Structure formats: C-alpha cells, structure tokens
Amino acid sequence: MQQVKKGDTVKVHYHGKLTDGTTFDSSEGREPLEFEVGGGMVIEGFDNGVTGMTIGEKKTVVIPFLEAYGPLQEEMIMEFPRDRFPADLVPQVGLQLSMSDNAGNQYPVVITEVKDEVVILDANHPLAGKDLVFDLELVEIAGSKPLIIMP
Structure with missing residues (x-):
C-alpha cells in the first residue's frame, strides 16, 4: 500500500484536542482537510503525524507545542x-x-x-504553549494510483 510522503497531497479527517480532552477543532460534518505534506500548510507535527500513513488508517498523535504553535511568548x-x-x-x-x-x-x-x-x-496564538492531540484518519492520497508492474 502507498504510504504518505513529503510532497503528497492528502485528505485527512481529524479531531483536535488539548491534553485535557477539550476539543478545539474537528473536521466532523465537513469535508476532510486537504493539504500538501511538507508544504507549510499545517503545523509541523500534523505533517509528521500523517507521514507514513496509508489510506483508511486511523491513529492518534500527540504533538508537543514546539511542533505546533510554539511557546507562549x-x-x-x-x-x-x-x-x-x-x-x-x-x-x-x-x-x-x-x-x-x-x-x-x-x-x-x-x-x-x-x-x-x-x-x-x-497576541499569542490561542494554542501557543499547548501540547495537542489529534485523532487522524487518512482518507485519500490525491492522485494516488495503484502500482502496476509491467512484465
């Protein structure tokens, strides 16, 4: 199965929580989040979290604040x-x-x-200084094609 790598465009359903379980964002009831892995469109820890996933895979990642919105300044x-x-x-x-x-x-x-x-x-980002927990489900690797081996 194809695994997510840097440069892939992916679609992901997510549920973002603080370490105390408080939800701060979710794709529930919406289209999955689409972004290019490593393209700077999401926080570093989210990019790292989806890297290596396969379509249909679900997992939970804990993202330390330094890979999220940084320290409280x-x-x-x-x-x-x-x-x-x-x-x-x-x-x-x-x-x-x-x-x-x-x-x-x-x-x-x-x-x-x-x-x-x-x-x-x-003026800090509301999530600065906070470790984040994301439940992830990889829905699609856009443009992914099955591997065809030619004789």
Whole structure:
C-alpha cells in the first residue's frame, strides 16, 4: 500500500484536542482537510503525524507545542490603556479584537484581564504553549494510483 510522503497531497479527517480532552477543532460534518505534506500548510507535527500513513488508517498523535504553535511568548502580552478603547466598547475577558501596528499590519488579540486603568491583551496564538492531540484518519492520497508492474 502507498504510504504518505513529503510532497503528497492528502485528505485527512481529524479531531483536535488539548491534553485535557477539550476539543478545539474537528473536521466532523465537513469535508476532510486537504493539504500538501511538507508544504507549510499545517503545523509541523500534523505533517509528521500523517507521514507514513496509508489510506483508511486511523491513529492518534500527540504533538508537543514546539511542533505546533510554539511557546507562549511573554512579549506578545501587553498592557493597553483602558481610556484608548472606543467609548462604546466595554472590555471583557475573552473578547477577541483586531489591532494594527505602526506599519498597518492587523493581528488578533484576546483580552485576558481587565484592570482599572489598563486592559491586558494577548497576541499569542490561542494554542501557543499547548501540547495537542489529534485523532487522524487518512482518507485519500490525491492522485494516488495503484502500482502496476509491467512484465
């Protein structure tokens, strides 16, 4: 049977969980995820997890945070003056916002704490610093053809 290798385009059903079992994403009820293995379209640990799988195979992989979204970076957590928020916006923990830097680049932030004078914003990826668990099922190796041996 053909095994997944770097450069293959694959279709995978997945169920992503944190190590405590909390689901953060799943392809259930949707089309399988299609991507090129090693093409930088998914996190490194996901690429590594599907490499070597065969069509129809199911497995569970644990991906350490360094092969996922990296470590939590303290410099991505910042204090923002509360009086600089729009008057009609009430800062609340968990609220997701979009900010822009001096160059006009937009990036998402989440409010993690609200104090009297400042609001603490976290620009880290929500899964940074977390080990991830994926249940994988390889559905297809796109363009895969049966091996034909000519006499």
